[in-house]
Every structure is written in C-alpha cells, then in structure tokens.
Amino acid sequence: xxxxxxxxxxxxxxxxxxxxxxxxxxxxxxxxxxxxxxxxxxxxxxxxxxxxxxxxxxxxxxxxxxxxxxxxxxxxxxxxxxxxxxxxxxxxxxxxxxxxxxxxxxxxxxxxxxxxxxxxxxxxxxxxxxxxxxxxxxxxxxxxxxxxxxxxxxxxxxxxxxxxxxxxxxxxxxxxxxxxxxxxxxxxxxxxxxxxxxxxxxxxxxxxxxxxxxxxxxxxxxxxxxxxxxxx
Amino acid sequence: xxxxxxxxxxxxxxxxxxxxxxxxxxxxxxxxxxxxxxxxxxxxxxxxxxxxxxxxxxxxxxxxxxxxxxxxxxxxxxxxxxxxxxxxxxxxxxxxxxxxxxxxxxxxxxxxxxxxxxxxxxxxxxxxxxxxxxxxxxxxxxxxxxxxxxxxxxxxxxxxxxxxxxxxxxxxxxxxxxxxxxxxxxxxxxxxxxxxxxxxxxxxxxxxxxxxxxxxxxxxxxxxxxxxxxxxxxxxxxxxxxxxxxxxxxxxxxxxxxxxxxxxxxxxxxxxxxxxxxxxxxxxxxxxxxxxxxxxxxxxxxxxxxxxxxxxxxxxxxxxxxxxxxxxxxxxxxxxxxxxxxx
Ligand SMILES: Nc1ncnc2c1ncn2[C@@H]1O[C@H](COP(=O)(O)OP(=O)(O)OP(=O)(O)O)[C@@H](O)[C@H]1O
Ligand SMILES: [Mg+2]
Numbered sequence: 001x002x003x004x005x006x007x008x009x010x011x012x013x014x015x016x017x018x019x020x021x022x023x024x025x026x027x028x029x030x031x032x033x034x035x036x037x038x039x040x041x042x043x044x045x046x047x048x049x050x051x052x053x054x055x056x057x058x059x060x061x062x063x064x065x066x067x068x069x070x071x072x073x074x075x076x077x078x079x080x081x082x083x084x085x086x087x088x089x090x091x092x093x094x095x096x097x098x099x100x101x102x103x104x105x106x107x108x109x110x111x112x113x114x115x116x117x118x119x120x121x122x123x124x125x126x127x128x129x130x131x132x133x134x135x136x137x138x139x140x141x142x143x144x145x146x147x148x149x150x151x152x153x154x155x156x157x158x159x160x161x162x163x164x165x166x167x168x169x170x171x172x173x174x175x176x177x178x179x180x181x182x183x184x185x186x187x188x189x190x191x192x193x194x195x196x197x198x199x200x201x202x203x204x205x206x207x208x209x210x211x212x213x214x215x216x217x218x219x220x221x222x223x224x225x226x227x228x229x230x231x232x
Numbered sequence: 233x234x235x236x237x238x239x240x241x242x243x244x245x246x247x248x249x250x251x252x253x254x255x256x257x258x259x260x261x262x263x264x265x266x267x268x269x270x271x272x273x274x275x276x277x278x279x280x281x282x283x284x285x286x287x288x289x290x291x292x293x294x295x296x297x298x299x300x301x302x303x304x305x306x307x308x309x310x311x312x313x314x315x316x317x318x319x320x321x322x323x324x325x326x327x328x329x330x331x332x333x334x335x336x337x338x339x340x341x342x343x344x345x346x347x348x349x350x351x352x353x354x355x356x357x358x359x360x361x362x363x364x365x366x367x368x369x370x371x372x373x374x375x376x377x378x379x380x381x382x383x384x385x386x387x388x389x390x391x392x393x394x395x396x397x398x399x400x401x402x403x404x405x406x407x408x409x410x411x412x413x414x415x416x417x418x419x420x421x422x423x424x425x426x427x428x429x430x431x432x433x434x435x436x437x438x439x440x441x442x443x444x445x446x447x448x449x450x451x452x453x454x455x456x457x458x459x460x461x462x463x464x465x466x467x468x469x470x471x472x473x474x475x476x477x478x479x480x481x482x483x484x485x486x487x488x489x490x491x492x493x494x495x496x497x498x499x500x501x502x503x504x505x506x507x508x509x510x511x512x513x514x515x516x517x518x519x520x521x522x523x524x525x526x527x528x529x530x531x532x533x534x535x536x537x538x539x540x541x542x543x544x545x546x547x548x549x550x551x552x553x554x555x556x557x558x559x560x561x562x563x564x565x566x567x568x569x570x571x572x573x574x575x
Contacts (some may be wrong), residue, residue, distance in 0.1 A: 139310060
C-alpha cells in the first residue's frame with residue numbers, strides 16, 4: 001500500500017487512470033473553446049455597444065450605455081464561484097442539467113464576456129480618432145467603419161485580449177469542475193483530492209499548465225503576425 | 233465653386249467657444265486657396281464644415297451648388313466621396329498595405345476589385361511610390377505616408393481636396409516635395425485645393441489666393457501676391473515678415489551693428505516685385521548717383537505663384553540730397569522703399 005501523504009505521494013503514476021485523464025482534458029478544452037467563441041462574439045458586440053454609445057448626445061444612447069456599463073461592471077465584480085451558484089436555477093432551465101461540462105457554459109460565458117467587453121471597448125478607444133475621422137471624411141457608413149476600421153485596426157489588442165480571457169476561462173472551468181462541471185478541475189477534486197490521490201492532482205495541474213501554455217503561444221504568435229504597427 | 237456665407241461655429245460645452253465667426257469666402261474652381269492662422273484660430277473647424285464633419289451654427293457652406301447642411305445620411309456620404317482630405321498625422325490604416333490603403337475609399341464605394349487595384353496602382357505611381365505597394369505605413373517615412381494619404385484622397389476622383397496642416401509634421405525638404413506634388417495634382421487633374429497651414433511659406437509656394445484667420449474671423453483675404461506686397465492687418469504683417477526675412481532679428485542686429493560702426497548713413501528697405509527683381513536696378517542707381525556708397529545689410533528673393541518678391545536692406549552713405557534723389561529714382565522704377573533708420 002502506497003502512502004497518501006508526503007512528497008512521494010505525487011509520483012504514483014500507476015494509479016492514474018489515463019483514459020479518464022484524457023477525457024477530462026477533452027472536456028476542459030471543449031468548455032474553454034466553446035465558451036471562448038461565445039465570449040468573443042458577445043464581448044465584441046457589448047464592447048462595440050459601449051464604444052459607440054460613449055459621449056453620445058442622444059438620450060437613448062446614454063441609457064443604453066448606462067445599462068451596458070452596469071451589466072458589465074456587476075458581472076465582472078461577482079466572484080466566479082458565487083456566480084455559478086447564483087446561476088444554478090438559470091443553468092438548469094437553459095441546459096437542462098447542473099452537472100457535466102455543458103452546465104458550466106452559462107456561468108463561464110456570463111462572467112467572461114463582460115471582462116472581454118471592457119477590453120474590446122478599450123481597444124477601440126485606443127484607435128487614433130483621426131483614422132476614424134478620415135474614414136468618415138471619405139463617406140464611410142457606420143457599418144463600414146466597424147468592419148473596415150475598428151475591427152482590423154484594433155485586431156492585435158482584440159487577440160491579446162481573447163488570449164488573456166481564454167486563460168482565465170481555463171481557470172474558471174477548473175473551479176466549475178469542483179461543483180460538478182466535469183473537466184480536469186473535477187477530476188483533480190474527485191479522483192485527486194477526495195480519493196487522496198495526489199498524483200492525479202499533479203498530473204491534472206501539469207495538463208492545465210500545458211493547455212495554458214499552448215493558448216498563450218497561439219495568442220502571442222497571432223498578435224505578432226497581424227501587428228504591422230512596428231517594423232521588425 | 234465654394235461659397236461660404238456668414239458661417240459661424242459655436243461649441244457648446246461647459247464654456248461656449250466661438251471657433252469660427254461670420255466667415256465669408258468664395259473659392260473658385262481649380263484654385264489653390266490658402267488659409268493661414270495661428271493655433272486655435274479656427275482653421276480646422278472651418279475646413280471641417282466644408283465636408284460636413286462639423287455643421288455650421290449659422291450660415292451656409294455651398295459647394296458646387298450644394299448646401300452642405302442640407303445633406304444627410306446617404307447624400308452626405310456621397311458628397312463626401314467627392315472630396316478628399318489629408319491630415320497632419322496622415323491617418324492611414326496601419327493594418328493595411330500602401331495599396332490597400334489607397335483602395336480603401338474605392339471599397340467604400342463598391343468599385344469592382346480589378347478596377348480598384350488598377351486605379352490604386354496608377355495613383356501610387358502619380359504620387360511617386362511605385363514599387364512600395366506592399367509596404368505597410370510603419371515602414372514608410374512621414375513624407376511617403378503623406379503621399380499615400382494623398383493617393384487615397386484622390387481615389388474617388390474628388391472635385392475638391394482639403395489639406396489640414398498636411399506638411400506641418402514634415403521637414404522642410406519633404407514639405408517642399410509634398411507641396412510640389414499638390415501643385416502637380418492641381419495642374420494636371422484640375423482639382424480645387426484648400427490648404428490650411430500656420431506656415432506662410434506653404435501659402436507662398438503653392439497658393440493663388442489666401443485668407444488670414446485670427447480668433448475665428450477672416451481678417452484679411454485676397455491674392456497671395458497682393459497680401460505679401462501690402463499686408464494690411466498687424467497679424468498679416470507678422471506672418472509676412474516671418475516669411476520675408478527668416479532672420480529678421482539678425483537683420484536688426486546687423487543694422488544696429490552697422491549704425492554703431494558707421495554712425496552716418498541711412499538704412500532703407502527695398503521691395504521688388506515680379507520682373508523688377510530681374511532688372512539691374514541697383515547698379516543703374518549707382519551709375520546715376522556715383523557719390524553714394526552702399527552696404528548690403530540683408531536680402532532675399534521668394535517665388536510665389538504670380539512671380540518673385542525680393543527684399544533688400546541697404547545702408548546708403550553720402551550726400552543727403554543725392555540719397556533723396558536716389559530714392560526718387562527707385563520710386564520711379566516702381567521699387568518700394570521704406571526708411572528703417574534716418575540719417
Ligand atoms: N469639438 C470641439 N469642441 C469644443 N471646442 C472645440 C472643438 N473643436 C475645436 N474647438 C475649439 O475651437 C477653437 C478653434 O479650433 P481649431 O482646431 O479650429 O483651430 P486651428 O486653427 O485648426 O488650430 P491648430 O493650428 O492648432 O490646428 C479652439 O479654441 C478649440 O479649442
Ligand atoms: Mg487645426
């Protein structure tokens with residue numbers, strides 16, 4: 001019988017059920033990528049709304065800005081673990097279950113989208129106003145300005161923002177796992193912590209680190225490829 | 233033709249700012265029109281009302297029979313497509329290559345891809361950037377970036393080109409090259425150009441007519457040649473003198489020094505216009521009045537679109553009557569004289 005405490009307890013690799021390790025890895029990646037895609041879409045729309053309604057003269061725009069800003073600030077401030085619990089009834093309605101990887105999606109998206117929306121808004125504000133004005137002076141429509149100026153000109157910031165958001169989403173999926181959402185966090189908690197199997201916890205940690213590393217690298221490489229502001 | 237009638241612009245904020253006040257101007261087709269003024273004079277605000285980026289609080293801006301403030305939405309955008317604008321900081325899209333920046337306005341107007349490409353390549357050649365089509369703005373010098381911006385502004389065959397401090401961020405040599413390009417565009421494509429600047433030499437080099445703005449108002453207006461010759465208002469005189477003798481302070485130093493060394497003698501400033509600058513008037517004067525001794529203190533000749541203007545500071549020594557006669561002779565030759573220091 002191997003000991004369940006002490007330094008050596010991390011290295012009983014024979015006790016690792018690799019099949020469940022890989023399926024948990026798959027769940028983590030699936031939850032992260034799926035929610036990240038939705039977070040990107042919602043975040044960009046929300047960020048655009050915040051940006052377009054900034055300093056507007058129209059009363060409606062001001063109201064819209066205020067509502068969006070309140071939504072973003074509130075959901076950005078709620079600690080994730082509390083948000084999951086808070087959203088349990090809604091989750092149950094939306095996806096029909098409160099366990100498994102699907103159940104994590106609503107809370108993942110609702111917590112990360114406002115976070116990303118703020119980054120999107122900032123990225124748009126960082127675009128030189130003169131460039132937008134130049135497009136206006138050429139007779140561009142608002143839609144043309146969004147698709148031909150705002151999005152491409154802020155693309156490095158949008159990509160590095162989605163990288164950061166993706167990495168925190170990986171962390172959130174692990175937390176969600178603890179309350180039953182599946183993935184590596186769930187595995188580390190149930191098979192690692194509760195079964196006193198430190199090796200599983202360690203392996204799950206390393207796999208998460210590798211996923212984070214891959215996300216970061218893809219993000220950094222993409223930013224480098226699309227950023228033409230500095231000559232190299 | 234551009235007709236500005238009683239245009240004012242008041243910005244309402246915490247404090248009301250009257251940026252432009254009761255401006256009346258007429259700008260003819262095919263003309264290069266300069267607007268000069270110090271920072272905050274309201275030049276940008278005025279020019280932004282030309283393409284509807286700002287709307288006048290009162291008055292009307294009429295461009296080729298269209299009142300700009302009557303236009304909204306689609307009509308306004310279509311009118312803007314017929315006006316190019318260039319800026320101090322170029323305002324290029326960094327995420328696009330030179331070629332893609334020039335095709336940008338053509339994409340806005342849904343020109344077919346091959347046509348866009350062909351047109352942009354031709355314009356890039358016009359502005360002298362052939363071979364740099366695939367470079368990104370960050371790989372170009374300021375002057376080259378402004379050339380890209382000019383090509384972009386010309387893409388939709390505008391009837392009017394607005395230039396807001398387009399050379400202010402460039403060094404003197406590059407400034408001259410860009411001005412040369414604007415002149416070429418004006419002549420070859422017959423495009424009306426409005427040039428906003430705080431530098432008088434920009435106006436002198438390329439403009440036909442000009443206006444001087446001060447605190448939101450146009451205080452003086454007319455042909456560049458006339459204004460350089462006879463500036464009326466104090467602010468115009470300041471602008472002209474900055475330009476005429478870039479080392480004016482040096483000149484004063486030289487005059488003082490000369491007066492100290494040679495307490496006698498009169499110092500006069502001569503102004504030559506057009507063809508007079510080419511005639512040997514001074515040597516003829518010396519031949520007629522051989523008793524006079526002469527020292528050249530300072531001098532310069534400038535080219536404007538209508539001819540050259542020369543200034544010469546002379547110290548005249550000799551018999552008082554001879555000097556008066558010599559001045560009369562200069563008057564007869566239509567050279568303007570101004571006594572800087574009497575005897
Ligand atoms: N959008 C705005 N809101 C409030 N005030 C403005 C606005 N735009 C310009 N102004 C004010 O109007 C005045 C004229 O500004 P404008 O930019 O037209 O001057 P300018 O002659 O172009 O100066 P510069 O040479 O510095 O570009 C300034 O006092 C400026 O602060
Ligand atoms: Mg200005």
